[in-house]
Amino acid sequence: MNRRAFLSSLPLAASGLRAAVAPSPNIVLILADDLGWSDLGCYGSDLHHTPNLDAMARGGIRFTEAYSAAPICSPTRASIMTGKHPARLGMTIWREGALRPPDRNLPLLPPRSEPDLAPSDITLAEALKAKGYLTAHIGKWHLGDADHSPQANGFDIGIGGTHWGAPQTYFYPYRGRQRFGGEFRYVPGLDFGRRGEYLTDRLTDEALKVMDYAGSQPFFLYLAHHAPHTPIEGKPETVKRYQARIKAGMKHRNAAYAAMVESLDDSVGRVAAYLKSKNLERNTLVLFMSDNGGYINPFDGQPVTNNAPLRSGKGSLYEGGLRVPMIAGGAGVGRHGVADATPVVSQDIYRTILDVAGLGGSDGYRAAVDAVSLASLIGGESRTLAREQLCFHYPHYYATTTPASSIRRGQWKLIEYFEGPRLELYDLANDPGETRDLAPAKPDLARGLAERLRAWREEVGARLPSKNPDYRA
Numbered sequence: 001m002n003r004r005a006f007l008s009s010l011p012l013a014a015s016g017l018r019a020a021v022a023p024s025p026n027i028v029l030i031l032a033d034d035l036g037w038s039d040l041g042c043y044g045s046d047l048h049h050t051p052n053l054d055a056m057a058r059g060g061i062r063f064t065e066a067y068s069a070a071p072i073c074s075p076t077r078a079s080i081m082t083g084k085h086p087a088r089l090g091m092t093i094w095r096e097g098a099l100r101p102p103d104r105n106l107p108l109l110p111p112r113s114e115p116d117l118a119p120s121d122i123t124l125a126e127a128l129k130a131k132g133y134l135t136a137h138i139g140k141w142h143l144g145d146a147d148h149s150p151q152a153n154g155f156d157i158g159i160g161g162t163h164w165g166a167p168q169t170y171f172y173p174y175r176g177r178q179r180f181g182g183e184f185r186y187v188p189g190l191d192f193g194r195r196g197e198y199l200t201d202r203l204t205d206e207a208l209k210v211m212d213y214a215g216s217q218p219f220f221l222y223l224a225h226h227a228p229h230t231p232i233e234g235k236p237e238t239v240k241r242y243q244a245r246i247k248a249g250m251k252h253r254n255a256a257y258a259a260m261v262e263s264l265d266d267s268v269g270r271v272a273a274y275l276k277s278k279n280l281e282r283n284t285l286v287l288f289m290s291d292n293g294g295y296i297n298p299f300d301g302q303p304v305t306n307n308a309p310l311r312s313g314k315g316s317l318y319e320g321g322l323r324v325p326m327i328a329g330g331a332g333v334g335r336h337g338v339a340d341a342t343p344v345v346s347q348d349i350y351r352t353i354l355d356v357a358g359l360g361g362s363d364g365y366r367a368a369v370d371a372v373s374l375a376s377l378i379g380g381e382s383r384t385l386a387r388e389q390l391c392f393h394y395p396h397y398y399a400t401t402t403p404a405s406s407i408r409r410g411q412w413k414l415i416e417y418f419e420g421p422r423l424e425l426y427d428l429a430n431d432p433g434e435t436r437d438l439a440p441a442k443p444d445l446a447r448g449l450a451e452r453l454r455a456w457r458e459e460v461g462a463r464l465p466s467k468n469p470d471y472r473a
Contacts, residue, residue: 024218025331026284032230036294036307047252048261052269060329061338067345068292071321074142077292082121083350083368087393087462090114107471110396111261111463116144125154127177128220136210139203139224159189159206165290170233200227204267227264232299248412253304285356286330290324297399311434315398319404332356334380347371391456395465398428403465407453414449
């Protein structure tokens with residue numbers, strides 16, 4: 001069923017913003033931007049102070065092998081909204097990159113990538129709105145222009161969303177031309193602020209207003225923080241406190257970034273406190289995740305973060321670019337204080353949320369062809385998922401990679417680089433840092449995984465890079 005047919009089939013009661021609905025659990029999805037796998041205390045950070053997320057992990061389930069569908073932002077966000085892999089959607093790079101002409105000085109020409117979320121896809125917000133949920137998006141959108149805004153994709157409320165991937169600044173009034181080539185950027189819907197106001201705090205203010213406004217109506221709140229994406233700007237007093245904490249030998253050494261992570265953690269704490277004050281914590285599923293691995297390149301002359309013991313970072317198909325923190329707590333979570341090593345991926349959020357909301361048989365649920373529900377896993381009814389492999393596709397250049405695809409099947413992970421081409425094979429069970437390439441020693445295993453990867457690319461219609469006829473080495 002396409003999106004138009006799906007929407008026309010919705011019950012009339014769902015068309016009003018405050019329609020009477022049957023009791024359903026509230027859902028809060030908090031998405032961080034560029035937060036690395038080891039950037040939280042409960043994931044091993046030696047500098048960042050994250051007591052609220054650590055508490056959420058103690059009271060719920062912490063996934064130790066969760067993956068973003070892509071090593072960069074827009075494709076992962078699209079996977080969450082649709083339950084489909086970015087390669088199937090044709091969205092394989094961030095929006096600005098999709099609109100930029102290819103670099104003619106590189107060996108390969110990346111394929112075309114869609115800049116906007118397709119109107120034909122049934123979004124998570126549309127599916128939940130059909131159930132009578134108040135749907136609200138607060139923060140970063142990055143999935144299209146005004147014609148493809150949150151409000152055009154099923155959200156009753158949209159605050160702060162634009163086609164840009166980063167704000168001009170994290171301090172009010174959140175606008176200016178100092179960065180991004182002189183382009184004027186702003187964050188809409190955040191007027192009437194005050195000097196010194198911080199973006200992460202203000203977005204949280206708006207999120208609390210949404211939950212208050214919902215009243216007795218079940219709500220889906222998608223709080224998509226910009227933090228800790230560049231520009232790296234923490235609150236000055238918090239930055240000073242971290243500067244005093246940094247010691248020789250520490251893995252994490254960027255005080256401004258640490259301050260941003262602390263503000264992100266404060267936001268999670270405020271949301272949790274609000275739910276508790278309204279006696280909603282037992283009827284609200286809260287999911288926290290990052291959209292890709294941590295950004296390891298320099299900003300203002302200093303590396304932003306360090307994903308060790310994982311290799312590399314944002315943009316790369318090594319674990320540091322794909323593996324992310326993910327925590328679930330609240331309604332539907334029957335396991336507490338558990339560190340679960342089941343491989344899960346961002347598009348699984350789609351089916352998980354619809355299952356928890358009682359929409360497991362909906363057309364939207366069936367459209368999520370690349371997702372597996374985690375509801376039984378987080379509920380404690382199951383310890384495994386009916387999935388044999390995870391595949392990733394990033395046919396573009398980035399500071400950390402050349403165009404590549406990868407597949408994880410059990411403990412084995414293969415990366416196929418299109419330049420060359422060449423294969424790399426890693427045993428994640430014994431070498432999670434991907435330090436030893438076993439492709440030369442296990443050629444049959446490498447070839448077999450490569451065949452599976454190529455079959456998957458064909459099945460989803462993945463677009464491939466091509467040779468650049470103008471390139472001269």
